[in-house]
Amino acid sequence: MLFSSNEDQNLALSKFESMLKTNNVLFFDSSEFEDIIHHYLDSGKVALAKKAIKISLEQHPSSVNLKLMEIELMVYENKLNEAEKLLDKLYVLETNNAEVYIQKANIYSKRDQHYKAIELLKMALEFTDDMADVNSLIGMEYLFIEDFKEAKHHFLKCIEFDMDDYSSLYNAIYCFEFLEDIDGAIEYLNSYIDKNPYSEVAWHQLGKQYYTKKLFIEALAAFDFAIIADDRFIGAYLEKGKVLEKLGEYEEAIHNYQITLDLDDPTSFAFLRIGKCYEKLGKKDLAVKFYYKTVHEDPLLDKGWTAITDYYIKEENYQKALHYINKAINIDTENVSYWRRSAEIHRALQLYEEADIAYQKTVELGNYELSTWIAWADILKLLGEYSNGVHVLLQALEFFPDHSKIEYRLAGIYFTLGEQTKGTFHLKNALRNNFTQHLQFEKLFPSIFMRVSVKNIISEFKKPST
Template identity: 65%
Template sequence: MEFSQDDNNNLPLTKFESMLKTNHVLFFDSEEFENIIHHYLNQGKIALAKKAIKLGLEQHPTSINLKLFKVEVYVFEDKLIEADNLLSELYLLDPTNEEIFIQKANIFSKKDEHEQAIDVLKIALKLTDDVVDIYSLIGMEYLFLDRFEEAKEYFMKCLEEDIEDYSALYNIIYCFEFLNQTDEAIEYLNLFLDKNPYCEVAWHQLGKQYYYIKNYKKALAAYDFAIISDDTFVGAYLERGKVLEKLKRFEEAIENYTVTLKLDDPTSFALLRIGNCYEKLKNDELAVQYYYKTVHEDPLLDKGWIAITKYYNRKRNYQKALYYINKAINIDHENVTYWKLYSQINQRINLFEEAERGFKKTLELGNYELNTWLSRGDLLIKLGEPEAAIYNFEQAIEFYPENAEIEYRLAGAYLLVNENTKGIFHLKNALKHNEDYAFILDELFPEILNKVVVKNILKEKQ
C-alpha cells in the first residue's frame, strides 16, 4: 500500500518517523513495516528503508517479506553475493514464493546473465497469480538481449492481461520500430483499437506510424481520434500540428500548438514550431517573437538559437545573426552547429580570421566533414598562412584519401611556398583523380599558374 498525504493510511509512517526522532521503540505489525519500506523504496529513500528493514526484522525476525526487502536493497547496492546467500536461505523456507525467483532473476540481470534471468522468471510465472509484472520483466530481459520478437511477444501478453498497461504498449511499438515492421505495427494497433476504441495512447501511436510512412491523411485522422478520446492529450495536439505543417496548413498547425500552451506549461518545441509556421506564412514579426520566446523558455535548446540565427541570416541581417549565435556559443561552447554557423556568417561579412577560428573549433570538437577542412584551409590561404593551410589539408587527406579537391589545394599550397617536389607530387595525384577540379588552382593559387613546371604538367593533360 502506498501512503497518501490526505488519508489516515499514513499514520504508521508518521508514527515510524516520530519514533526515529525520539528513539522510543514502538511496535508495528509486519504488514505495516512492509508498507513503510515500500513507501521509502518508491521515494528513493534507501537509508530510511534500511532502517525500517532493520527495525522490522528485530520485531519480526521470521518475516520472509521483510527479508525479501533486504534482498532488494542488497541488489540495489550491488551486494549481489549477500543477496544471493539470503535468497538461498529463503528458498529453503518457502520454495513456492514467486518473489524469491523474481529477486533471483534481478541478480542474474544485474550480472548481465539475461538468459538465466528469463529461465528463473518463467519458473516464477508458474507460481504467481499476478502474471502481468512477470511478463513485463521477461520482456525487458529479452530487450537486453536484443531479441525483439520475443520481447514483443511478452509485452503483448501483458496487454492481453491488462489493456491499460500503456508501458507495455509503448514497448511493443518500440519493438516493431526497431524491427522496421511499420505495417505490422499499424495492423496490431488497428486490431487493438477495434477492441479498445477510446484508447488515446494507441491512437497517438497509430498516428506516429502513419506519419512515418508519410500517410498524413490517416495520421491526422488517428490524432483526431486521440483528441476525441482525451481532449487534454498534449502529445496528440503536438503531433497533429506536425502533420498539418507537412500538409502546409500552417494556420491550423499554429492552432494545435497554441492549444498545448494552454493545457500545460509552454514547451520550447511548441513555441519553435509556431515561430516556424509564422515564418512560412511570411509573418516575420510574429515568427521572430516566437523564436525569442523559444530561447527564453529553454536557453539550452540549440534548435531555438539556430532558428533565430538562420532567420536573421536569411534576412541578410548578419550583425543580428552574429549577435545571437554568439549568445548561443556563450551558453554552450561545445556545440558544433553553433560554431559552423558562426564561421559561415563571419565568412559572409569578410571577417576571415573569426571564420577560420570557428572552423578550427568545429574540427577540434570532432566535426570532420570535408567541407569544414576545405573551408578552413581556403581561409588560411586567404589570410596568407599557407604553412598552416598545408598542415590543415595534410590532416584532411588522412580522413579523405585520394580526394581531388584536397590534392589540388595541397599542390597549390606547397608550390606557393616553393616546395616544388611536394607540390608536383600532389598536382599529379589531383589530375589523376579528377581533372575537372583543376579550376581550384586558378581560384585559390593564380600566381602558381605562371610556373613553368605547372604549365608543362597541365599542358600534358590537355
C-alpha cells in the same frame, strides 16, 4: 465507522510516525507494516522504510513477506551478498514463492548476469499470480542484453494480461522500432485499437509510426483520434503540429502548438516550432519573438540559440549571429553543425583566424564535405598560410580524388610557393577533369593565371573551335 483502504493506510502511517516521535511501542499487523514500507519505498524515504522493516520483523519475525521486503531494500542498496544469504535461507522454506525467485533474479541482474536472471524469472512465472509484472521484468532483462525480439515477445505478453499496461505498450513499440519493423508496429497497434478503441496512447503511438513512414494523412487521423480520446493529451497536439508542418499547414500547426501552451506550462519545444512556422509564413518578427521565448523558457536548449543564429544569418546581421552561435556552442561543444555555422559567420565578418579554428574543429568532429575543405583552404589562402593550405587540400583529395576544385587550388598554391613541377601536375589534373573551371582558377589566382607558362598549359587543353 468503516475506513477505505487509503484511509486505513493513512491511519496506519500516522500511528507509525507518532510511535517514532514518542518512542512508544505500538502493535501493527503484518499487512499494515507492508503498506507502510511500500509507502516509504515509493516515496523514496529509504531511512524510514528501514526503520519500519526493523520494527516489523521484531513484531513478526516469521513473516515471509516482510523478510522479502528487507531483502528488496538490501538489493536496492547493493548489499547483494547479505541479500543472497537471506534469500538462500528463505528458498528452503518457500520453494513455491514467486517473490523469492524475483528477488534472486534482481541480484543477478544487479551483477549483470542477465541470462541467470531471466532463467529465475521464468521459474517465477510458474508460481506467480501476477503474470504481467513478471513478464515485464523478463522483458527488461532481455532489453539489457539487447535481445529486442524476445523483449518484445514478453512485453506483448504483459499486454495480453493487462490491456491497460501502457508501460509495456511503450516498451513493445520501442522494440518494434529498434528491430526496424515499423509495419509490424502499425499492424500490432491497429489490432490493439480494435480491442481498445479509446486508448489515446495507442492512437498516439500509431500516429508516430505513420509519421516515420511519411504517411502524413494517416498520421494526422491517428493524432485526431488520440485527441478525441483525451482532449488534454499534450503529446498528441505536439505531434499533430509536426504533421501539419510537413503538410505545409503552418497556421493550423501554430494553432495546435498554442493549445499545448494553454493546457499546461509552456514548453520550449512548442515555442520553437511556433517560431519555425511563423518563419515559413514569412512573419519574421513573430518568428524571432518566439525564438527568444524558446531560450527564455529553456536557456540550455541549444536548438533555440541556433534558430536565432540562422535568423540573423539570413538577415546578414553576422555580429548578432556570432553572439548566438557562441551560446549554442557553449551548451554543446561537440556539435559539428554549430562549428560549421561559426566558421561561416567568422568568414563573413572577415575574422579569418577565428574562421580557420572553427573549420579545423568542424573537420575534427567529422565533417568531411567538399565545401568544408574548400572553404577552409580558401581561408588559409587569405591568411597567407600556404603550407597549411596544401596540407588541408591534400587531405581533401583523399576523400575526393582528382576533384577539379581541389586540384586548381593546389596548383595555384604550389605555383605561389615556387614549386613549378607540383603546380603543373595539379593544374593539368584539374584541366583534364574540368576545363571550364579554369575561369574560377583565374579569379582565385589572377597573378598566377597571367603567367605565360600557365597560359601555355591551359592552351594545351583548350579544344579547337569548330
